Amino acid sequence: MTPIPYNAGQLRNAVSDRYPVWMSIFSLRPQSSPFRLAELLSDVQRTALEFVYPPSCHLCHVELARPASDRIHVESLCSACLTRLVQPAANSCRRCGAPRGPFTVDEDHCLLCRRENYAFDEVIRLGLYRDDLRIACLMAKNPAGRLLSQTLADLLVDAREISFAQPFQAVIPIPEHWIKRLVRPHYAAETIARRISTRLKVGLSTGILAKARWTPKQAKSPPVQRRQQQKSAFRVVGTEVRGKSVLLVDDILTTGATADAAARELKRAGASRVVVAVVAVSPPRV
Ligand SMILES: [Zn+2]
Ligand SMILES: [Zn+2]
Structure with a gap:
């Protein structure tokens, strides 16, 4: 079960990654355009949330600096967790x-x-x-x-x-x-x-x-x-x-x-x- 978020970073991660309920309707045909649209909307939702809540490490929840790279792992894990x-x-x-x-x-x-x-x-x-x-x-x-x-x-x-x-x-x-x-x-x-x-x-x-x-x-x-x-x-x-x-x-x-x-x-x-x-x-x- 997902733990209840206790700080802004955790809340951001929990909310931004959660697909809308209607996403599951399209999940049977992942190659279909509605699926891609839902994924895109999820990314837009995550980006919007980052204006309010700063990104944090998904494992240890330490706050992350804004990524200089477009690589996903740079924005979701801290360097200590990446190394481990x-x-x-x-x-x-x-x-x-x-x-x-x-x-x-x-x-x-x-x-x-x-x-x-x-x-x-x-x-x-x-x-x-x-x-x-x-x-x-x-x-x-x-x-x-x-x-x-x-x-x-x-x-x-x-x-x-x-x-x-x-x-x-x-x-x-x-x-x-x-x-x-x-x-x-x-x-x-x-x-x-x-x-x-x-x-x-x-x-x-x-x-x-x-x-x-x-x-x-x-x-x-x-x-x-x-x-x-x-x-x-x-x-x-x-x-x-x-x-x-x-x-x-x-x-x-x-x-x-x-x-x-x-x-x-x-x-x-x-x-x-x-x-x-x-x-x-x-x-x-x-
Ligand atoms: Zn970490
Ligand atoms: Zn073997």
Whole structure:
């Protein structure tokens, strides 16, 4: 639940990121012009509020100086929080994003994913789902988290510039069931994907991968059950991904079951390569 704002900066963040209720009406077809119009209106609303309330850091709520740059993260997080959120890419497994030991010989796998038959080819991630990054991911999920989601997308692209330099022909968010989308004005995976697509100048494809059926909340399900729940949960509409290198975007990668099921469908539809981009990867359970 969103905490009640207690100062001007928090109030500004809470109000400015909250979409109007009617925004959810258009969220089923994010590529439609009403959706874009609503996003534009939300930005205008935020800019107007900044005349009254100065911007503040979304994590620690310290007041920010007015940004000299048009980069979103400059205006939504303070430099101390920015530094804490970005974790070094070195020693992360290219295949699953888990931390690797310094003496791991296998270039493409770690001990955790060597026996897994993941349908995706690579994972690009900002860091591990813990500490400040965990808090940021949770805040980005809530209805007021649109700007923070965009911020995290910016941080991800900036921090992993080399990984994103490979050619992609489509950016696709992990979809949510249409009933859930109807009641949620902001969906973190889609907001992050939209921002990444803008930054990479690669088209966002929101209508290709669809959630075929409702799946229960997975947070407390064991890995085996998650795989069962995600089996046949996605379907690909049309033939647009055939022969394409796809960037599949989500906010958090936990066991990899969701990304695996989605990537499997994309590959079945002819995608040549599927790279998963997430803000955070769950630390390995030992
Ligand atoms: Zn801060
Ligand atoms: Zn691995």
